[in-house]
Amino acid sequence: MQEFFTSYFIYWVIFLLFLLGPYGIIFKNNLIKKLMAMNVMQVAVILFFLVLGQKMGGEIPVEVPGLLGAGHYINPLPHALMLTAIVVSLATTGVSLALLLLVQKHYGVLEEDELLRRMNER
């Protein structure tokens, strides 16, 4: 598992995961699906940062008896940064869901083509 996370291969996975975002946002018709695509994209970025901190044989950055040199720990900073990014992604999702709720209530639909049609009617 560790080998996987420290190889170059993982970056390709993240890259694909990230591209799922714009793909879904552009090509999916359902607004919820668009939102989910956006979430996948954010997760990809978070994963990217976490993988940056990985290293072969690294320990979690908690003081453990016998392990003292900084070289033995994985980099904790990306994890700290990503805590913030997770909160941001949560907030974005929350706001989006609230917006979608309003849209659903008013227009009664979350399919984009149908929504546009109904918007133009009124």
Place this chain on the structure above:
Amino acid sequence: MKEQLPALLIVVPLVTALLSPLVAYFSTRLLRGLHLTALATSFACAVGTLIHALTEGTWHYRFGDWAPPWGIEYVIDPLSGVMAVLISLISVLVLLYAGPFLAEEGWLKKGIYYALYTLLTTGLLGMVITGDVFNLYVFLEISSLAAYALIASGGYKATVAAFRYVLIGTIGASLYLLGVGYLYAVTGSLNMADLAEKLQPLLAANSQAVLIAVLLIMVGMGIKMALFPLHGWLPDAYTYTSPAAIPFISGVMTKVMIYVLLRYCFFIFGAMNGVLPAVLEIVGWLAAAGIILASVMAIAQTDFRRMLAYSSVAQIGYIALGMAIGNYYGLIGAVLHILNHAVMKSCLFLVAGGVKWKTGEHAIAKYAEISRRMPVTMGVFLLGALSMIGIPPTAGFFSKWYLILGALDNQQWLYIVVIIVSSLLNAVYFFRVIEQAYLRKAEGEAKPEETLASVEIAIKNRGPELPYVMLVPIVVLGAGILLLGVCNNVIVTNILHYALPGGGL
């Protein structure tokens, strides 16, 4: 107290925003007073820090006294100082103006509006004064989230526009964050000054990781600032939003994004290094195309706000063009146009909101004879329109002057042609409104009062043309257009000269 000014600049509005719903529950008058005071305090802090930066050099404020590059620092140099002043000033004025639009709302809506508005201000202020690229991302998201919600407040169409903006904006922000990740991976630093130092050898060696980082940040910020062809989200968002919020969002938000890009290009990467000249060249071409196409689109609009929105896309192109020119005069033109356009566009959206408040209309066709009923407002509109066209001595002319000077220096003839053609296109769509407002008679026999939707608006017609809290910001920004024009040299020689590479840094 004085040494804490940079922190207060951010903290005061942030805390006020968080208290907002609570205060609103007790008294909405107190709420308004509190927020105006908080933003005015912020403005005072911004002026204080700018003066400090000009008299005693760049101000490095260490948050929690952690030394950079490990801790987060706020950096106020003349450039970020002047941006902070701009943001906080327009923020106060637009909040003052927003009052009458919210008069009918309940305490909860008011509380939330004020909270979001102040959060937006906080986020934008944070973006310009932070010296840390990740901290910048956090402020970017604070401001964006607040903006999404504010835009959604304009009605159901606005909600859909806001949702689109969330999706596209998040792509932009994620790209930016990914870029930051690359920078962190190759340098192990997030501090701007530290990054600038560590990136030089990498850029010189054409490191692929840095190249990817540059592109990611460029595209990410390009989306956020609505650089053509990444501007798709902007027209809808600007058109349907509540008139109480849009003058601030339109005037300042995209400008802060372009400021960030300018920081990256000229202070972190360095415009002459590695791949940057090629990237800036592309930005220049996109900007040139955007200026022309968006101006043409603006001509085609029948809704005043939508016309202004397309005009914004074009004007952002001017700023990007100045960056692409990249020499001393080009950058002066770019930064001056950030200031000028912020003031002009806020002012024009204030006017649009004022007309909406008075007549309930946004269609240009319904502007006939409006100049008689709102002489002061339309007078200011005239000033704003002339400035957008670039007629001296209004502000818009002088950004054009420096841009042309810069383009001449680099022998970029095409850019000069673009600037000139765009001025003329601006003249076409603004004189169309001027003709409508000043020369045409209202059509049909119906008197204006009878066509109004509700009795309320008829009552509004009896008093002065607009409530004073709305009229004052309009007039102040209108005067600002003239002042920025006539006194542009004061800003250029005293501030921008020290703020930009190639000046007396």
Place this chain on the structure above:
Amino acid sequence: MGMGFLMDYRPLGAVLISLVAAALIILSKQHPKLQQGWTILAAVGKVVLVFSMLPEVLAGKILEVEPFFIAEGITLHLRADTTGMIFALLASVLWVLTSFYSFGYLRKQEKTHQTGYYASFAVCLSATMGIAFAANLLTFFVFYEILTIATYPLVVHNRDEESIKAGRKYLVYTLVAGQLFLIGIVWAQFAAGTGDFRPGGFLAGTAPNGALQLIFLLMILGTAVKAGVMPLHGWLPAAMVAPTPVSALLHAVAVVKAGAFGIIRIVGFVFGPQLLGELGVAEVLAWFAAFTIIVSSLIALGQDNLKRRLAFSTVGQLSYIVLGCSLLTPLGLLGGMYHIVAHAVMKITLFFCAGAIYITTHLTKVSQLKGIGRQMPYTMVAFTVGSLGITGLPFIVGFISKWNLASGAVQGGQAFYLVVLVLSALLSAAYFIPIVYAAFFQEPEGELAEHYYGEADKLMLVPLLLTAAVSVILGVFPNAGAHLYDLAAMSAQSIVNGQFIVGGW
């Protein structure tokens, strides 16, 4: 030489006085009489200010003021030199007469839109003073564009479909020209590092000849539109929908002469006769001027509308000034400059007459004016004086300038232009003398046979008699009153010598 330059605020005062008046006129919206009062106060004040500078300028002094920097390294620079004084004296005196005439003219109209009218007029005069006194390119351009915009409300004064169309046409021509002018100005500024007007020019040796030719082209395109040089004259006949006092002062004196005056500045103070001789571009300009002189006269022959006939006559006469400049000889320059004065007093007389006829009888066509000399003898005598002056009859002011122009052509060995001058004199006789003949010696027909209208209102009659009298007085004593001939001779001399001061006269 340094002794001759004096710091003096009067040039600035002459610019500001009517700007202040414009503000007061807008503020006293409810009091039409007060607005007229402000106009007269400003007009008389301006004449006093300008005349008070005359003795010093004649004594070989240069009065100048640089209140502040208007862009980096460039000041707002106003300077009363001999060349500027000619234009300033002329415009300020004629404004007083036109103001009184306007009172009489507007009094007889139903919809007056008086506030916009008087305010725009005052701003136009400020801009004209600024153009006359501008000492560098940017200052010149600022006032030039202000004049462009301030004239627009006067063109669309009637607020009907025809005037809106004319307004659009006017804007298209002048705004496009302004933008081209701007490129030329920035380029010259960039090449020479300065834009300060200097007798004999400052551009020599600053750029390759090709670039200088292009700069000349851009600048001349910018000014030739206002000066009505064919084929750029299209806006001028269209703009005749404006009220007659506007046509009289602006479309015969201030606006079009601002273009002609701009050409004098460009030829004499930016490039200089010597450089232009080397570049070989002045000759091209002279051909265009000669072409315009002949063709516009031919077109004027076919116009039945009196104001349109006058407009085409104006187009032709303006090109006399352009021709005088492009001859590049001292006498040519002198003749060109004096023709600014000569044409102004003669053409304003003719326009005043046309306006008086229109307001009194509502007749606009030449064919309707048979026998009008019997009803309006004074008006038609003045008209006769103006007509004969335009044809170049001795003892009327037109002769003085034309004599010098002809001498200038001989001086430069370009006798071909003598033919043009003679031919044009014959043509102008052909389009004016029939009007005079019909007015006095033919039996009245139609409208005039049925009604007796009588002489025009005194407020209109007195100004037009005065300008007619001035045409004759200046024709006999070219220096009468304001030493205009001396001023023209001094500035022609200074351009040729390449020095500001050529000693007292």
